[in-house]
Amino acid sequence: xxVSGGERFQLQCDLFGLIPLKQIKVQVVEPTDIxxxxxxxxxxxxxxxxxxxxxGEITGEDGLSYEPARNLVQQGDYIVAMxxxxxxxxxxxxxxxxxxxxxxxxxxLLRKGEEIHMALNPVLDExxxxxxxxxxxxxxxxxxxxxxxxxxxDFGALGHGISDVDTGELMQICxxxxxxxxxxxxxxxxxxSPGELSGLxxxxxxxxxxTISQNGENGIYGRLDPGYVENLTLQPMEVGYKQ
Numbered sequence: 001x002x003v004s005g006g007e008r009f010q011l012q013c014d015l016f017g018l019i020p021l022k023q024i025k026v027q028v029v030e031p032t033d034i035x036x037x038x039x040x041x042x043x044x045x046x047x048x049x050x051x052x053x054x055x056g057e058i059t060g061e062d063g064l065s066y067e068p069a070r071n072l073v074q075q076g077d078y079i080v081a082m083x084x085x086x087x088x089x090x091x092x093x094x095x096x097x098x099x100x101x102x103x104x105x106x107x108x109l110l111r112k113g114e115e116i117h118m119a120l121n122p123v124l125d126e127x128x129x130x131x132x133x134x135x136x137x138x139x140x141x142x143x144x145x146x147x148x149x150x151x152x153x154d155f156g157a158l159g160h161g162i163s164d165v166d167t168g169e170l171m172q173i174c175x176x177x178x179x180x181x182x183x184x185x186x187x188x189x190x191x192x193s194p195g196e197l198s199g200l201x202x203x204x205x206x207x208x209x210x211t212i213s214q215n216g217e218n219g220i221y222g223r224l225d226p227g228y229v230e231n232l233t234l235q236p237m238e239v240g241y242k243q
Contacts, residue, residue: 045176176212
């Protein structure tokens with residue numbers, strides 16, 4: 001069948017050329033090359049809003065214990081706004097709680113992709129600070145390996161998604177950066193025990209070598225700084241499909 005790149009069509013599959021079995025969908029693609037890597041990189045990612053990792057007790061000004069968030073928020077929720085004002089990070093959230101004057105606050109949460117709203121009553125603790133009784137996180141960082149780069153400079157790294165250590169859920173990110181990393185130790189993996197890289201990342205702007213735009217099940221993805229590409233070990237290789 002004469003075809004051209006990008007064309008889609010169906011093929012009829014027959015047994016012995018006589019008995020029809022099924023229709024197969026076919027898409028014609030051009031051969032694609034990527035550059036396989038293995039270079040060590042530092043990773044820094046910020047979450048989409050502020051991730052709730054747990055709730056807990058607060059000792060109030062009166063010496064009693066309070067749990068204002070118990071059975072309301074859930075582990076893995078993301079706080080994206082408070083009183084209709086966007087929450088960008090932990091510091092932003094703490095500031096908004098401190099300036100609420102003890103009034104009930106309306107939290108906008110992302111729970112499994114759905115936005116919900118709930119009211120919480122801050123508690124004044126022994127130190128005179130208002131708190132909601134929740135543990136939160138707004139970023140993650142670590143060291144991994146660069147898997148590949150394509151012709152346009154887009155990359156894939158790690159080979160697995162980044163999940164929160166406490167919730168076990170894939171982290172929803174709003175942005176992130178790749179950094180130069182200095183390896184100071186390698187623990188070789190054995191059967192039943194994964195290996196580990198130990199290293200140092202200096203979070204200076206001058207050490208950024210790319211941006212991260214997605215944290216997926218199979219890795220993190222983004223774009224490399226063109227000025228740093230020549231420092232990488234890259235080997236061209238044709239993309240193989242699962243079939």
